[in-house]
Amino acid sequence: MSLQGKVAIVTGSGRGLGLAYAQELARQGASVIINDVDEATAAEAVASIEQAGGTASAVVAPVGPTETAKKLVDAAYDTYGGLDIVVTNAGVLRDTVTWKMSDEDFDLVINVHLRGTFTVVREAATRMREAGTPGRIICIGSPTGQRGNFGQTNYAAAKAGIAGMVRTWALEFKKAGITANVVIPVAATAMTATVPYFAAAVEADAKGEPMPSFFRHDLGFGTAADVAGLIAYLASDEASGITGQAIGIGGDRLQLWSHPEPVATAYRDGGWTYESLREGFAEAVGELQSVGETFPPLPEELQPRPQA
Known part of the structure; x- marks a missing residue:
C-alpha cells in the first residue's frame, strides 16, 4: 500500500466522488478524515472504510469558514498525528442563467x-510547512472551469x-516540498x-454493469472509481515531481x-x-x-x- 502511514483529509467525502477518493486513499493505506455536512452520511x-479494513474518522461541518478548516486539520493531527494529503472536493450547485441568478446562489x-478550497489549503499548508511535511494538495476542478457552461456562472x-x-500554490509551496494540482473529473454523479445524454451510461453504472465504450472511450466519461486512482497517485511519493498541473480523467x-x-x-x-x-484585428489574431x-x-x- 503506497500510502501506508499517510494521513489525508477529503472534504465533501460523505458520498459520490469524494467518498470514492477517500475509500481509495484508505485502500492504499492512508488514515482519512471524512467530511460532510450530514452526520449520518459521514458515519456511513x-x-x-472501516469495514474494508481501513482507518477513518469524521468531521461534520460545512467547508468555507476558517473554523471548519481548523477543525479538519486539528482532527488530522490530534487523531492520527500529522497531515500529508488534502483533497478539496466539497461543492454545491445552484445552476441558473445569469439574469436569474441571485446573490445567494452566487x-x-x-x-x-x-473559499472552502482556500481556507482548507491555507490551514493545511501552514501546518505542513511548520511540521516540515512534504505534503500533497489535490483540488477538484471541472471542465466548466476550463471551458465554461451555460447556466453555471457561479460554478x-x-x-x-x-x-x-x-x-500559484505550486510556486509558493515548492520550497516546502508541497505539491499542488487540480484534477478535472468526468464521471457519473447526481448532476449527470x-x-x-448520459442516461445509458448512468443506468449501466446504477446496475453495476460496464458503461458502453462510447462513453468510456469517446467521451472519457466513467465512474467515480475511475477517478480515484489518479487521486491516490498524486497523493503518493511517486508523484513528488508533479505540481501546478491540471489533469483530466474519466472512463x-x-x-x-x-x-x-x-x-x-x-x-x-x-x-x-x-x-x-x-x-x-481579424488578421492579427486569426481564428477565435x-x-x-x-x-x-x-x-x-x-x-x-x-417513456411509454
Missing part, C-alpha cells in the same frame, strides 16, 4: 467551492479560480444523472490540460488604436477560441427511449 462513509457556490468562476490558485481517458497561453501575437508600431483594430463543451451525437442504440 467512515463505516464503509455567494453560496463561491463560498463552498472557492465556472469557482472552478476557474481553483485552477488559478493551484498554479439528470442529463438525458478510459487521461488528459493533461494546458495552462492559458497566448495563441496569437501581433505587433504594430505605435500601438493599437481603435481604427487600426477595426482594420486589422471556442467556448463551452460540445459532444458528438449519441449512437442510435444509446439514445434515450421515449
Whole structure:
C-alpha cells in the first residue's frame, strides 16, 4: 500500500466522488478524515472504510469558514498525528442563467467551492510547512472551469479560480516540498444523472454493469472509481515531481490540460488604436477560441427511449 502511514483529509467525502477518493486513499493505506455536512452520511462513509479494513474518522461541518478548516486539520493531527494529503472536493450547485441568478446562489457556490478550497489549503499548508511535511494538495476542478457552461456562472468562476490558485500554490509551496494540482473529473454523479445524454451510461453504472465504450472511450466519461486512482497517485511519493498541473480523467481517458497561453501575437508600431483594430484585428489574431463543451451525437442504440 503506497500510502501506508499517510494521513489525508477529503472534504465533501460523505458520498459520490469524494467518498470514492477517500475509500481509495484508505485502500492504499492512508488514515482519512471524512467530511460532510450530514452526520449520518459521514458515519456511513467512515463505516464503509472501516469495514474494508481501513482507518477513518469524521468531521461534520460545512467547508468555507476558517473554523471548519481548523477543525479538519486539528482532527488530522490530534487523531492520527500529522497531515500529508488534502483533497478539496466539497461543492454545491445552484445552476441558473445569469439574469436569474441571485446573490445567494452566487455567494453560496463561491463560498463552498472557492473559499472552502482556500481556507482548507491555507490551514493545511501552514501546518505542513511548520511540521516540515512534504505534503500533497489535490483540488477538484471541472471542465466548466476550463471551458465554461451555460447556466453555471457561479460554478465556472469557482472552478476557474481553483485552477488559478493551484498554479500559484505550486510556486509558493515548492520550497516546502508541497505539491499542488487540480484534477478535472468526468464521471457519473447526481448532476449527470439528470442529463438525458448520459442516461445509458448512468443506468449501466446504477446496475453495476460496464458503461458502453462510447462513453468510456469517446467521451472519457466513467465512474467515480475511475477517478480515484489518479487521486491516490498524486497523493503518493511517486508523484513528488508533479505540481501546478491540471489533469483530466474519466472512463478510459487521461488528459493533461494546458495552462492559458497566448495563441496569437501581433505587433504594430505605435500601438493599437481603435481604427487600426477595426482594420486589422481579424488578421492579427486569426481564428477565435471556442467556448463551452460540445459532444458528438449519441449512437442510435444509446439514445434515450421515449417513456411509454
